[in-house]
Amino acid sequence: MKKTNLFKKGLFLVLSFCFALSVSAQQKTISGTVTSQTDGEALPGVNVIVKGTNSGTSTDFDGNYSINVSDTNATLVFSYIGYVTKEMKVSGNTLNVVLAEDLAALEEVVVVGYGSRKKSDLTGAVSSVNSEELTAFPVLDAAQALQGRAAGVVVQSNNGGEPGAPINIQIRGNTSINASSSPLIVVDGFVGATFPQPNDIQSIEVLKDASATAIYGSRGSNGVVLVTTKKGRSGALSIEINSNYSVQNTSNELDLLDANQFAAYQQAINPAYVQGPANTDWQDLLYRTGSIQNHQASFSGGTDKVNFYASANYFKQDGVLINSEFERFTFLSNIDAQVTDKLKLGINVFGSRGAENGVPTQSTGETANGGGDDVVSGSFRFAPDLGVLDENGLNTINGVGDDIDNPVAVATEGVNEVKADEYRANLYANYDIIENLAFKTTFGFSTTNETAGLFRPSTLITTAGGNVGGRAAIANLKETNIISENYLTYNTALGKGQLTLLAGYSYQKETRELFAAGAQTFTSDSFSYRNLSGGAVQLIPTSSLVESEIQSQFGRINYDYDDKYLFTATVRRDGASNFAANEKIAIFPSAAFGWKISNESFLKDNETISNLKLRASYGVTGNQAISPFQSLARFDNLYAVNNGQTINAVTPDQPANPDLKWETSNQTNLGLDIGLFNNKISLSLDYYNIDTEDLILADNTQAQFLGFLTPRSLRNIGEVNNKGFEINLNTRNISNQDFSWTTDFNLAINRNEVVALGGDIDLFLDASPGYFNLPRTHLLREGEVLGAFWGYDYQGVYQGGDLPEGTALLPGGEAGDQLFTDVDGSGDISPSDQQIIGDPTPDFTFGFTNNFSYKNFDLNIFFQGVQGGDIMNLTAIQLFNGDSNATTDILNSWTPTNTNTNIPRARLRGKEISSRFVEDGSYIRLKNIALGYTLPSEVVEKLGMQNVRLSLSAQNLFTITNYSGLDPEVSYFGSGGGSSSDANTTNGFDFGNYPNVRSVNFSVNLKF
C-alpha cells in the first residue's frame, strides 16, 4: 500500500502542476498545511481547489499550500486519493486541514500469492487485517490478533492464557481428519515461516478460496495467510518506540468446597473419612497477578535509492499461574536498494529467542499417575483439608481418589523449560528485463533450534512416575528450511483490457533433526535436567532425521476487460518427496471470474450504489497430509530384553503403500461486494462449498492378524464437506473533522459433515484424560459432524421405585443415582446405550468492532463471540465423581430429603460421559476496549517529536455466557495434548486448561 501511495503522490504532483498554471494572481492569499489524520504526517500533492471555480493548486512536499481567492467566503475543496475529500470555508489567512483516510478505499492494493492486486480487481475471497487491528492490544503472537478480525478465520489458543501457548488458526473449517487444518503462513514470500511481531507487520492477507490459494497447490487447502512486514520509506530517519505494560488476573475461578464442607461431603461417601488438619484454597495459592511488558523500538528511513526498516522487541510475560513465564527477544530488518533503474535488491532478516518456563497444565492424564501432572485440574481435585506439606515436612499427596501430588508442589518444584531460537533470512532480486516484463528471484533460509528440558524432583512422587528418585529429560529439535522461488511477471494491454501473466519455479527443502534423552533416580535434586549422567537409570534415548523436498511450477493469468470483467486462472504442479512412488506429481488448477457490475453503464452514475461486484471461483487445492517416509515399507525397532540386557530387535511396521496421495479439496466460492453511498457502507458476502476427498485415514477394514506394528495402513478413503457463509460489513457512520465513527462486523457460519470413512463404520476417538478410562468420547460417522460427542443421555436423578419409561441405571444403581436413556432396552446401562449427545460446531462466530475518534481521542471497542456449539465439561465430571474436591453445587446433591435436584447423590462413581455435562458454549466477549489519546501536534513539536500516543485498554473485561466452567474458549485434547489433527476432530472438551486472563494494559507510542 505504501508503495502505491508514493506512486500516487508522484502522479498527483505532476497533475497538480497543470492546475497551478491556471491560477490567477489577485486578491486574498490563503495558506496552510495538509496532514493525514492517521499518522499526522504532511501530505504532498493534495489537490486544493476553490469550490465553483477551476482555480486550484496542490500541496508541496511538506504538505504546504498557498492559494489566492477572490471571494472571502470561498470554500476550499481538498481531495487526495485514498482520503476522504473535505470542504472547508475560508476564515482568516491560515487554514490547516487534516484529511481522514478513506477506510473503505477500494483502491487499496492487497498482496496475493506471488504478486499484488488492486482490491477492486480481486476475484477470490481475501480478507485483510491492518496493522492497527494487529496492535490494538498486546499479544504474544500476531496470530492471536487475528481472532474475530476476519470472517471465517477461527483463532484459538491451544491452552488458554498460558504464556507462550501455541495459537491455532483455522480457515473455513476442518478440511481434514488426520492432517493439519492449519493454514500455510507466508511471510514476505517465505513459505512456511512463523509470524513476526505484530508491530512489525504492515498487513496480513488471509486467502480463503481456491482461486486465491491454488497457486500454493498441495499446501493450499487450509487457506493461506500472507504477512507483509513494514518497509522503510525514503526520507529522514524515523524512530518509533512502543511500550506497553499489562496487569493480568484469572478471569474466573471455581467455587469449591472448603475443608469443613469437603470433610462432610467425603463422610457422606465414606463415614470413616477423617478430616485433614488444614483449610487450603488451592486456587488462591496457585494464581497470582500476572503481567506482560512489551517494548519495541523501530528505525526506518532511507534515500531515494535505499530504504531500511529495523526493529528490536522485548516481550516478557509472567503468567497468572505461579512459576509460569515467557520471555522473548526479536529483531527484524528489511533493506531494499534500487541498484540500477532495472535492478532492485533486498534482504529481510528476522531473529528471535524465546524462553518459556511453564507449569504442567492440560493433564496428559497418564493413568499411571492418576492424571496428576496438571496443576489446574489438580487445584480443583486436591483435598482442601490438607496443606502443602504434611506433618513430616513432605509434600502432601491427595487424601481421596488417585494419589496425586499437590498442585503447589508440582508448580514450584518441577521444571518445564523450552528455549527456542529462530533465524530467517530472505534475499530477493527484482529485474526489469524489458518494459512490462520483470523477473524476481528470492532465496531464503531459516533455522529453528528448540530445546525442551523437563525435571521432576524426587519430592514429587506421582508426577515423577513413582518412587524413582527424580526424573529428567531433554529434547532438542533443529529444523532448517531452504526455499528458492523464481518467477516472471508480464503485463500488457490487450484490446480493451489488461493482461498479466505469471510463471515461476519453486524449490523448498525442509530438514528436521530430533534428539531426546532422559534419566531417573538421581543422586541429587539439584541437577535439574542438566546432569543426565547423574541418574542411576538411563531412559532410552531417541534420535531421528526427516527430510522432505518439494519442487513446483506455477502460473497465473489475469485478464481485466474494460474494468468490468475480471478473469483469473492459476495452476500449480507440485512434486513432493513425501508423496508415494506412484503419485509423485500433483496438479492444482483454479479459475475465477469477477464482474464489476457498478462499472456497467446502467450503474455507473448511480448515487446509491457506488460499488457492486460479483465473484465466482472454483479450484482444486491439496493438503500434503503424508508425512515423510509414510508410504514406504518399514520395519520398526522395538524394546526387547534378553539375558537381562536390552537388545536390538525389529518387527514389520507397515507394508509399502505406493498409491498413497495427498488430500484434495474442491472449493467453490461465490462472492458479492457491495458499496453504498460512496462506499460509506461496504458489504462483502461469500458462500463456499469445500468437498475434500482422498482423506488419509487408517484403514479400519484391515485385519489386525496381519501383524503389522502399525495395524492399520493409511489409505485415501475419507471425504468431508464444509460449506459456509461469511459476512463482512464495514460502515463509516460519521466522519467529520472532529468526530468519526466506523464499524466493522464480521460473521461466519461453517457446517461440516463426514461424507465417507471408507466403509459404513463408526470411528471413535478419545479426548479425555487417560485416567478417566474412557475410550470413546468423540464419534466420526458418515453423515454426522466431525467429532460429535459420544456418551449417555442423562435423564435426571432416580427417585426410587419403578424406573421411568425408557430409562435405566448403571449396574448397582439405587435411588439418588443417575438415570440414563436405555437405548438398547436391555434394562440396564452399558456402553451399548451410548449415543451422540452433542456437537461442538458453533452455529456462527462473529467479531464486532467500533472505532470512535473525537479530536485527539480515539476509542476502540471490540466484541468477539460464538453462538452455539456444545462444550463437554470434563472438569465437572471429575468434580462430581466423589473421589476429589467438588464445586459447591454438590451441596445440592440428592438425599432422601432433598429430592428436587438434578445432581445425583454423593458417592464414588465412574467418570461417565453423559449429556449431564454437555453445556451450551455460546458467548459474547468484550475482547478489547481501548482509549487512546494523541498529544496535540503543538505539544509534540515542542517535545521534539513527531507523534505521541497514550492508550489504556482492557482485554476480556467481561464475557456473557451460560457455561458453568471457567471459560467457554475451551481447548482440551486429551492425553495426546493437542496435536494439530486433534483439533479437527476432538473439539469442545474442557479440562485443566491454563486459565484465560483478564488484563488491563497501558501503552505509549512515541515517534521521533
Next chain:
Amino acid sequence: MKTTHKFLMLLIGLSIIGCSDLEEQPVGLLAPEGFFQTTRDIQTAVNGSYGHLTHEDFWGRKMSLTILLRSDMVDIGDPTTSARRIEHNEFNVPADNGMIPDNWRRSFQTIAAANQAIAGAAQVDAPDEQKNPIVAQSYFLRAFTYFHLVRQFGDIPYLSEPVTDVQAAGSISKTSAADVYANIIADLEFAKQWLPNTQPARSIPAKSAAHSYLALVHLTMGNFQEAYNEAKGVIDNEGAYDLALEADFQDLFDATTIDGSKEPIFSLDFNGFRDGDAGQDYQPALTGIRSDEQYGIGGGWSVAVPSLEVYNTWDDRDYRKAVSFDPTGVFDGNVEPFTNYRNFNSRAVNRPHIAKYTRRTGVTANNNGRASQHNYSMMRYAEVLLIAAEALNEISPNSTEAEGYVNRVRDRARNGGTFPEDVSGLSQDDFRDMVLDERRLELAFEFKRWYDIARRRLGSEVFSASGLEGAKPNFDPNQDYLFPLPADELVRNPNLLPQNPGY
C-alpha cells in the same frame, strides 16, 4: 549494466537449486529391502518376537491377567477395577471385551516378526548349520504364540509368511484348530532339531524348550504317549540340557537370583527398564496390596487377588504357600494382618495377596513394581516332571516312575519339613486328580491353571458352588472354554465367521 548482470546471475545461480528426483532416502529408518545380510540380522529380526511378548498387550498385563482371572485361583480384588477384567472373572465376556483385541493383535505381531525372520533367513547367504540354530528360535516363538492362540480361540487365521498383499492376506479364512496344532508341532520339531542344547540365558529357547513344549502341546491335545515320550526325553537329557530343580522355591520368584537358576526352561525376561508399555511388567502392581509399604515399591493395586478359600484350603505346612502369599502388609510403618488391609485403602480387599511377583522385584523403573526385573517362567523343570507324571498315569497307571516325578516336586516343596508327603499307591483317577492339584499349587498364579481347567474340562466342577471362588453361575461349558474372536476383527474380515459358540 554489466555489474548488474553479474549480480543477477549470481543471485539466480544461488537461488535456483534443486531439480531433485524427489526420491526419499530415509536415514535412521529401517526398510525391509536389503535388511537381511548376515546371521546377526536374522537374530535382530528374531528378537522382535521377544519384544512383543513382554509388551503390556501380552505378558505385561492384557493376556496374562486374562488367563489369571479366568482360573479358579485368582479372583477380582478391587471391585471398581475395569469391567473388561471383571467380565473374564465372571464369564460374562462380550465379543467386544476390552482385554482381547490387544492380546489378539500383539500375538499376531509376535508371529509376523517370527515370519519375517524366517523369510529373511532364506535371503542370507550362509549355510543351514549357521542360520538354522538362530532362526529355529523364531520357529519356537511362532509355535509358542500359536499355542496360546489356539487354546484361547480354537480355529484361527494362520499365517506363516510375511504379508505383502494386504488385501489378499486380510481376507483369508480360519484354519482349523487341528491344523494349527499340526503346524505348532512341525515348528517345534524344527526347533528341537536345530536349537542348541543350552543357550546363554533361559529367555532364549534351547533344545530343552522345544522338547518341553512338545510335551505340553501333546498333553493338551490328549496325546499322552507322545507327551510322555517328550517329557521323558527332557528328563533323560537333564544333564545335557543343564536342568535341575531350584533348591529353595522362593528363589524362583526372586528377580535377583532367577538368572542363575537351572529350573527355568523358557522364560520371558524383564530387566527393570521399559519403553512405554514395551517391557513394562504390571504383574507386581496388579497383584500387590494397595498402599502396602513392605517392599518399598509403593504398594500395588489389589486387582488380582485369590479368594480366601484358596488361602484357607492350602495346608500351612506347605512351604509354597508362604512363598505364594502375603497374609500381612505394612501400613504406616506397622505390620498389619490381611483382615485390616481395607482400613488403609478403600480399594484394597481383606484377603491375602499374591506374593510371587511383589516380594522380590529387583530394581524397578516404575512405581508399584511396574517394570520389574522378573523372569517369568513359561516352562520350568518342575512342570516337565508333572507332565511326565500326568501323561504316564494315563498310558500306564500305578507306575512308581510317575510317583517319582511327583515326589521330586514335593520334596522340594517340603523345604526340609514334612509336608507335602510323598505319594504312592493311588488309583489312576486319584493320581490324575492329585497331579492336577499338584500343578494347581506348584504352579499357583503362574498362568497355567486356566489352561489346565480348559484342557481337562474342569469348569463345571471348579466353578460350581463348591469351587474355590464359589458359584460362577455364568460359566457355560459350551461356550467359555474359548474366548470370543474379537468382534471388530469379524467385521473387518467376515471370512473369520462363524464367531465361537455362545458369543
